[in-house]
Amino acid sequence: MQSDFNTLNLLLDLKILQPQILHAEQINSTNTYFLQNRSHPNGTVLLADYQTGGKGRHGRVWHSPPEQALLFSVLLTELYNRAFLHVYTFLAAVAVYEGLELLGRGAFKLDLKWPNDVLLEGRKLCGILVQNRLVGNEMSQIVIGTGINVNQPANFFIGELSQGTSLNAVLGKSMDRIEVLKQVLVALDRWLFILGDSGETAIFNRWKAICSSIGKKVLVNDGQQIYAGTFKDLSNQGGLVLETEDQCRVFYAADVTLAKETSYVGCD
Ligand code: BTN
Numbered sequence: 001m002q003s004d005f006n007t008l009n010l011l012l013d014l015k016i017l018q019p020q021i022l023h024a025e026q027i028n029s030t031n032t033y034f035l036q037n038r039s040h041p042n043g044t045v046l047l048a049d050y051q052t053g054g055k056g057r058h059g060r061v062w063h064s065p066p067e068q069a070l071l072f073s074v075l076l077t078e079l080y081n082r083a084f085l086h087v088y089t090f091l092a093a094v095a096v097y098e099g100l101e102l103l104g105r106g107a108f109k110l111d112l113k114w115p116n117d118v119l120l121e122g123r124k125l126c127g128i129l130v131q132n133r134l135v136g137n138e139m140s141q142i143v144i145g146t147g148i149n150v151n152q153p154a155n156f157f158i159g160e161l162s163q164g165t166s167l168n169a170v171l172g173k174s175m176d177r178i179e180v181l182k183q184v185l186v187a188l189d190r191w192l193f194i195l196g197d198s199g200e201t202a203i204f205n206r207w208k209a210i211c212s213s214i215g216k217k218v219l220v221n222d223g224q225q226i227y228a229g230t231f232k233d234l235s236n237q238g239g240l241v242l243e244t245e246d247q248c249r250v251f252y253a254a255d256v257t258l259a260k261e262t263s264y265v266g267c268d
Helices: 030-036 087-103 169-170 177-198 200-210
Strands: 006-009 020-024 043-047 068-074 110-113 117-120 123-135 138-147 217-221 226-234 238-243 248-251 255-258
Touching: 030 043, 030 068, 030 123, 043 110, 043 226, 068 177, 087 110, 087 117, 087 123, 087 138, 087 177, 087 200, 110 200, 138 169, 138 177, 177 200, 200 226, 217 238
Parallel strands: 020 043
Antiparallel strands: 006 020, 043 068, 068 138, 110 117, 117 123, 123 138, 217 226, 217 255, 226 238, 238 248
16 A cells, blocks of 8 residues: 655653654544554554545444544564453553543543444544454554544534534544654553553453443444343453343443433444
8 A cells, every 4th residue: 555654753751652653634544554564663653634445344434524623553473471352452442541640630531442442422423443463373563543522513413423423523623643643652652551560451451440331231242143131341351241140241232321311322
């Protein structure tokens, strides 16, 4: 894939991520680019103003109008603690949450939704897609792709997007995407360092401390059946541990809603 990049120096003091980031006005997908190009060092960040083929989870398309969302991927070639893929999803969600918390200073209510969404006022603000490249059976590269809705107006979120939201839609003002990116990258860098230093338990514990549906009654739809129970915990591989009347079940791919909700709050 051919792409024209310019570089932006964010002048951040980072341990793992590169403060000099790549920027493309248009690209197919920042994730796909990294999966197909081996030449960049560990911690390279690629930011795009627009993606013509943005990827979501489960093979879905990730749509964002030009220059309104924050669309970026981080390439990792040195794998911290050789943590399995799932942990990077939780790590990125925690980092987005913390970066935005700092930016918002209490002006809005953020939450996490298992497994990979960041919610703003109960609606999907951010999606995360972690992908990897295998060499043999070994994971050789990880790409953490993040899409944060920043400046889409409220009326963008209609029809199939009606469960989404943006910072602009909630705050009623547009924001500088680079300022948002800086906060998120600082938090991402910190959590990558923590992963290397302390391992994945620290990530899972932080995620659980933030996620408001832990300990609550939820409905889990695994595509075949809907299970009602209590969201007890994360398994040590990031699975959702559901306590039902008769047993504990662990889910690795499913959709979760709070049991008392009448409408669906996620976008996945
Ligand atoms: C989801 O389905 O919730 C995950 C969406 C992830 C979208 C981001 S945007 C930047 C990066 N590049 C992609 O093609 N996808 C991810």
